[in-house]
Amino acid sequence: MRVLMFGWEFPPHISGGLGTACHGLTNSLSQENIDVLFVVPKLHGGESAERTSFINASDVPIEREGSIERYVSRTAVDAETRKNLYQVIRKNDRIRQIEVPSSLSPYRSPSFGESSSDIEHWNYPIGSEARDTTPKRMTQLDEHTSTEEKVIEKKNIVASYKFSGSYGPNLLEEVRRYAQVGAEIASKFEFDVIHAHDWMTYLAGIAAKKVSGKPLVVHVHATEYDRSGEQVDTQVRAIEQQGMAEADCVVTVSNWTKKITVTKYNIAEEKVQVVHNGIIPKIPSAKLFSPPPVGSHIVTFLGRITHQKGPLYFVEAARKVLDRIPDAHFVVAGSGDLLPLMIERIAQLRMSSHFHFTGFLRGKDIDKVWSMSNVYVMPSVSEPFGIAPLEAIQAGVPVIISNQSGVAEVMPHAIKVDFWDTHELAAAICSVLRYKSLSMTLAANSAKEIEEITWDSAAKKLTQLYHGLTENQRCA
Amino acid sequence: MDLLKTNAAPKKNLVLYFQVHQPKRLSNLRFFDIGASHPVYYNDMDREIIERVSHENYLPTNKLLLKLIKKNPEIRLSFSLSGVIMEQLERYAPEVLLSFRQLAETGAVEFLSETYYHSLACMLPGKEFEIQVLKHAEKLYQHFGVRPSVFRNTELIYNDEIGKKISRLGYLGVITDGVERVLQGRTPNHVFQHPEQENLKILLRNYRLSDDIAFRFSSEGKILTSDKYLSWLNGLPSHEEVITLGMDYETFGEHQKKETGIFKFLEEILTKLAKSNTFQLMTPSQAVIATKAQSILNVPYFISWADQERDLSAWLGNEMQRDAFDTLQALEFDVKNTNDPAILETWRNLQTSDHLYYMSTKKGGDGTVHNYFSPYPSPYEAFINYMNVLTDFTMRVKIAKAGNTVFHDTHPAKAEVERQVQAVGTRMTMLSTH
Numbered sequence: 001m002r003v004l005m006f007g008w009e010f011p012p013h014i015s016g017g018l019g020t021a022c023h024g025l026t027n028s029l030s031q032e033n034i035d036v037l038f039v040v041p042k043l044h045g046g047e048s049a050e051r052t053s054f055i056n057a058s059d060v061p062i063e064r065e066g067s068i069e070r071y072v073s074r075t076a077v078d079a080e081t082r083k084n085l086y087q088v089i090r091k092n093d094r095i096r097q098i099e100v101p102s103s104l105s106p107y108r109s110p111s112f113g114e115s116s117s118d119i120e121h122w123n124y125p126i127g128s129e130a131r132d133t134t135p136k137r138m139t140q141l142d143e144h145t146s147t148e149e150k151v152i153e154k155k156n157i158v159a160s161y162k163f164s165g166s167y168g169p170n171l172l173e174e175v176r177r178y179a180q181v182g183a184e185i186a187s188k189f190e191f192d193v194i195h196a197h198d199w200m201t202y203l204a205g206i207a208a209k210k211v212s213g214k215p216l217v218v219h220v221h222a223t224e225y226d227r228s229g230e231q232v233d234t235q236v237r238a239i240e241q242q243g244m245a246e247a248d249c250v251v252t253v254s255n256w257t258k259k260i261t262v263t264k265y266n267i268a269e270e271k272v273q274v275v276h277n278g279i280i281p282k283i284p285s286a287k288l289f290s291p292p293p294v295g296s297h298i299v300t301f302l303g304r305i306t307h308q309k310g311p312l313y314f315v316e317a318a319r320k321v322l323d324r325i326p327d328a329h330f331v332v333a334g335s336g337d338l339l340p341l342m343i344e345r346i347a348q349l350r351m352s353s354h355f356h357f358t359g360f361l362r363g364k365d366i367d368k369v370w371s372m373s374n375v376y377v378m379p380s381v382s383e384p385f386g387i388a389p390l391e392a393i394q395a396g397v398p399v400i401i402s403n404q405s406g407v408a409e410v411m412p413h414a415i416k417v418d419f420w421d422t423h424e425l426a427a428a429i430c431s432v433l434r435y436k437s438l439s440m441t442l443a444a445n446s447a448k449e450i451e452e453i454t455w456d457s458a459a460k461k462l463t464q465l466y467h468g469l470t471e472n473q474r475c476a
Numbered sequence: 477m478d479l480l481k482t483n484a485a486p487k488k489n490l491v492l493y494f495q496v497h498q499p500k501r502l503s504n505l506r507f508f509d510i511g512a513s514h515p516v517y518y519n520d521m522d523r524e525i526i527e528r529v530s531h532e533n534y535l536p537t538n539k540l541l542l543k544l545i546k547k548n549p550e551i552r553l554s555f556s557l558s559g560v561i562m563e564q565l566e567r568y569a570p571e572v573l574l575s576f577r578q579l580a581e582t583g584a585v586e587f588l589s590e591t592y593y594h595s596l597a598c599m600l601p602g603k604e605f606e607i608q609v610l611k612h613a614e615k616l617y618q619h620f621g622v623r624p625s626v627f628r629n630t631e632l633i634y635n636d637e638i639g640k641k642i643s644r645l646g647y648l649g650v651i652t653d654g655v656e657r658v659l660q661g662r663t664p665n666h667v668f669q670h671p672e673q674e675n676l677k678i679l680l681r682n683y684r685l686s687d688d689i690a691f692r693f694s695s696e697g698k699i700l701t702s703d704k705y706l707s708w709l710n711g712l713p714s715h716e717e718v719i720t721l722g723m724d725y726e727t728f729g730e731h732q733k734k735e736t737g738i739f740k741f742l743e744e745i746l747t748k749l750a751k752s753n754t755f756q757l758m759t760p761s762q763a764v765i766a767t768k769a770q771s772i773l774n775v776p777y778f779i780s781w782a783d784q785e786r787d788l789s790a791w792l793g794n795e796m797q798r799d800a801f802d803t804l805q806a807l808e809f810d811v812k813n814t815n816d817p818a819i820l821e822t823w824r825n826l827q828t829s830d831h832l833y834y835m836s837t838k839k840g841g842d843g844t845v846h847n848y849f850s851p852y853p854s855p856y857e858a859f860i861n862y863m864n865v866l867t868d869f870t871m872r873v874k875i876a877k878a879g880n881t882v883f884h885d886t887h888p889a890k891a892e893v894e895r896q897v898q899a900v901g902t903r904m905t906m907l908s909t910h
Contacts, residue, residue, distance in 0.1 A: 294510060294867055331507070340837075340856050347795035347859075353803040353867065357860045358507040368508060 254406020
């Protein structure tokens with residue numbers, strides 16, 4: 001079984017949880033005897049996973065004047081469009097890498113028009129060491145490219161679409177170009193199922209389906225409603241809608257997200273399958289950090305400072321915590337468009353001296369934050385899954401999460417509150433800070449709990465789905 | 477000749493003052509650096525700025541002024557140098573201090589009083605304000621051998637209360653901004669008097685004529701000529717007898733670059749004013765001594781020369797600024813109890829108005845000016861960094877305080893023993909006498 005997978009990022013070069021999820025999934029799928037052909041907008045070097053081929057879309061030539069309508073519209077694709085237009089840049093056993101360059105990011109709706117530097121990199125340790133070794137690894141990979149296939153150029157073709165590399169008016173244009181690349185790739189490779197991760201790749205998935213006639217799985221890691229509340233970007237929403245409608249099977253990362261696809265996108269419940277995310281086991285590193293620089297009651301918010309993550313509820317709860325525990329301190333690790341509003345509210349409540357902003361963090365700095373935190377709070381307004389609480393637990397930090405998060409479904413031992421109930425949230429924070437026995441029990445039980453939350457079980461469920469689709473044309 | 481002069485209309489007085497100030501900039505303190513004994517100040521940046529501004533502005537302008545004063549002994553002008561810039565000049569550009577000293581020695585230049593730290597100390601309770609004013613006066617004396625007699629507060633912040641404090645320190649005059657809402661229809665071009673302190677005269681900066689040079693000297697490709705400017709001055713009504721102009725000294729060569737012709741303008745206007753039959757250049761103290769107050773100026777609320785509002789909103793206009801300043805203020809007691817001069821010094825440097833100015837979230841023209849001066853990409857970064865520095869500083873204060881507490885804890889015990897010994901001794905004495 002071979003799966004053509006459209007992703008947006010892949011470790012080590014990632015912007016957030018999507019890349020981590022794709023990494024975990026592809027690795028575990030290899031144990032299920034699944035080969036993956038993984039397409040990303042841009043390969044940065046250093047990407048690798050068992051039985052996974054990477055395709056660098058930057059190197060896939062597409063027609064300059066080409067339109068995606070013939071791929072994503074309902075009409076059949078004529079043979080002339082199935083051209084031999086790809087370039088396999090790396091071939092490693094059964095692994096190929098294809099890349100599509102783009103400035104898109106799955107974490108923002110395009111209407112914000114912000115630069116990608118505003119998106120933080122907090123989910124995966126990207127050390128400078130990893131980057132340093134990249135060229136070396138590239139060389140090693142290149143040695144294996146003896147079977148590299150040649151590009152066959154046609155006259156009406158340009159080498160590749162020059163993506164802007166930033167957010168802007170070209171955003172949707174880039175998504176459409178990615179779909180063109182998807183069609184080109186689909187016409188050239190053998191595979192059994194198409195699997196597209198999040199909205200930027202849905203059009204590519206649809207195009208690939210039209211070209212190949214293979215079943216399409218769209219994997220919903222987040223929806224526009226999670227990212228933007230009710231102020232959805234209509235164009236992004238339309239692409240999501242089209243992707244879910246044209247898919248043979250919709251996979252969501254939680255029941256919470258399934259409910260959104262059913263209620264907000266009117267997708268038939270039977271067509272939606274829940275596959276919870278896993279977490280890659282990590283042996284807790286030795287305590288590398290000195291005592292916290294501020295106080296000894298540290299409450300941590302780690303995540304993008306956007307509507308979705310509920311930062312303002314955290315602030316309101318903090319005021320109530322400080323009224324009871326005046327020496328509590330709050331560390332805010334992350335950045336985002338709500339940071340100014342958050343800071344102003346904190347100042348208004350006269351808590352500036354108790355709030356500490358780290359900016360966005362990666363790698364060792366995240367470990368430092370975990371090692372000084374007494375409790376991690378994720379008051380997300382709508383969180384499809386939420387990997388950060390699992391990482392906190394891996395680091396031995398007890399967590400408080402909102403009921404409106406997918407991760408709550410797999411964590412019976414976390415404290416759960418409604419994001420809007422800042423009173424309850426404050427009470428929970430105070431309890432964990434005050435009662436060491438509670439804090440220790442939570443941390444210990446959750447640590448046991450997350451041993452069961454693996455990518456292997458996610459991959460098993462996906463494999464079943466693939467077989468159901470290819471053998472019975474059923475999403476089950 | 478003499479007869480002719482006495483018959484002519486009295487000359488108008490023109491007071492000119494230049495503000496010379498650069499803050500001691502704070503180091504970029506990341507959250508993880510808190511408590512790691514990082515330096516408080518970003519000395520490299522200070523050095524770089526002082527060296528650049530000295531080269532482009534302070535040295536050439538001082539040189540020009542010295543030349544002009546030698547040529548035209550009628551020239552009078554004044555400077556206000558903050559304590560923190562004098563400190564930085566000592567370290568990074570002593571030749572600038574030397575050139576100011578040469579200007580001082582001409583006798584044509586007066587130095588004004590201000591708070592040493594160019595601070596918002598006037599907002600603090602107690603004697604902090606007076607301490608910083610006197611510390612500044614000491615520094616002036618140390619460098620220029622003069623004692624100031626006219627005061628101007630940080631960014632011309634002023635109200636009746638500040639006037640009272642200044643008068644009690646013995647100052648004869650104070651300069652603030654000619655803000656319409658306190659003038660209530662009157663012209664700023666007079667000498668005013670404090671409502672209670674009869675001996676305190678007030679000079680009001682004519683901000684329109686000042687900003688014509690400071691902000692509007694070159695705009696949209698056009699530059700202001702000395703003739704044009706002189707014609708504006710000549711157009712003022714004859715009964716308006718004192719015109720006060722004040723601006724950043726950095727106007728000459730830094731805000732307005734050399735290429736705009738700002739130095740030529742300065743040379744021409746000073747030469748023309750020195751030779752003028754209608755104007756007489758005066759230092760602020762000459763003006764307050766020689767001129768009678770025309771009316772009383774009531775200033776019940778804070779005014780300043782900053783932004784459109786000309787109030788405190790440039791520094792304490794938003795919640796971040798107020799919370800940061802409140803947090804700093806709340807440390808006063810602990811800071812002073814440490815008896816640690818370095819800690820006290822840092823606390824006072826953190827009061828420098830610039831740090832709060834960078835946190836302003838004003839938009840439009842004022843916002844542009846705030847951004848121009850700020851070393852931070854946004855007010856939020858300025859705020860976060862300031863709070864990180866303040867948190868780090870708070871820890872130092874706590875440690876120093878704990879050190880003192882240990883000392884006091886052992887001390888009373890010892891004292892108690894001694895007291896008992898003494899008591900026993902006294903009883904014994906009493907016993908023996910009876």
